[in-house]
Amino acid sequence: MSSILTPYLTHPLEREFEAWVVSNIQDYYKKINIDIQICAVSPFLENSWPADEVIYHEGKLIGLQFKQAHLTLTTSKVIDYSRLNWDIRNPAGQYELIQKHPEIYYALPTFVNRKWKDDALHHCIFWRPDDVKKYNAWYNNPSATDKKSYKNIRSHPNSFRWGEFVERISNCEIGKIQDKISLNDYLINLKKRIKEQHKTDRKSNDISNKRPENEVNEQMNHEVLYLIHIPMKS
Numbered sequence: 109m110s111s112i113l114t115p116y117l118t119h120p121l122e123r124e125f126e127a128w129v130v131s132n133i134q135d136y137y138k139k140i141n142i143d144i145q146i147c148a149v150s151p152f153l154e155n156s157w158p159a160d161e162v163i164y165h166e167g168k169l170i171g172l173q174f175k176q177a178h179l180t181l182t183t184s185k186v187i188d189y190s191r192l193n194w195d196i197r198n199p200a201g202q203y204e205l206i207q208k209h210p211e212i213y214y215a216l217p218t219f220v221n222r223k224w225k226d227d228a229l230h231h232c233i234f235w236r237p238d239d240v241k242k243y244n245a246w247y248n249n250p251s252a253t254d255k256k257s258y259k260n261i262r263s264h265p266n267s268f269r270w271g272e273f274v275e276r277i278s279n280c281e282i283g284k285i286q287d288k289i290s291l292n293d294y295l296i297n298l299k300k301r302i303k304e305q306h307k308t309d310r311k312s313n314d315i316s317n318k319r320p321e322n323e324v325n326e327q328m329n330h331e332v333l334y335l336i337h338i339p340m341k342s
Contacts, residue, residue: 112219112231113179113187122176125217125228129174130334132229136270137338145337149295149302168283169294171212172234172334173202175245177220189262190249192218197243201305207237208305209298211284212333213273216261218247234273236266277338285340295335302333 130146137144149171175194179187194216196203206212216233224231235245237258244257252259261267268276276282 112221112224113189113192114221116221116223118222119220120176120217120222120225122174124222124225125176125215126174126332126334128225128228129172129215129217129232132227133336136229136274143339147295147335147337149299149333149335167337167339168277168285169211170277170283170336170338171206171209171298172215172336173206173212174215174217174332174334177217179220189218189247190251192220192247193249193257194245194261195243196237196245201302201308203237203241203243204308205302205305207239209301210236211282212236213282214245215334216245229270232270233261234268234270235261235264238266283338298333298335 134144134146175196178193178195179191180193181187181191194214196214206214213234213236216235217228217231218233219228219231242256242258244252244254245261246252246257246259248260248262249257250259258264273282
């Protein structure tokens, strides 16, 4: 039994994973003297960067969509990484939105023991999905029978640990390059796309249509996208 996969006190909430990893990211860039900006974006709540804040130097935007780590145990109750997975089917339209925006990555924690929170960044996978409809992701479970599951996120070609993720950002392989653009305008446009994708998916999903609109919107408010601006020296 691996202690990193054994919950301590309680199983961490998605918001806790978000806070730990974001804090680690801020500490990482602070140590190398790069002043990044992080904004939590929710499609149905008012939030924005100051409207007059404009980037007058080259910078990159990266979106991170966090998902809670789950352990799905079999009857044997064996705890190992083959049982670690993330549900990416909800809320409606989120998966499809991420597919359309190459600057947005899923952030998938690979631990469930809160004692590892100070090193959360080193136990997180940054991943982009394929152009297919698969709504569950396994760390490494070759025995998964669900055809709509990614069986091995650990070895997926679009899956990175933090060190390589940063190197690819620096090498202009990851991130949306921005030059003299209002961050507020970018946020407004992004939130508009999130709402449009959400409505499109609800219309084509009978199960989602049975749920009240305010209930679904409340769920989306808890699914926060973190937008990171990293200044790049010219």
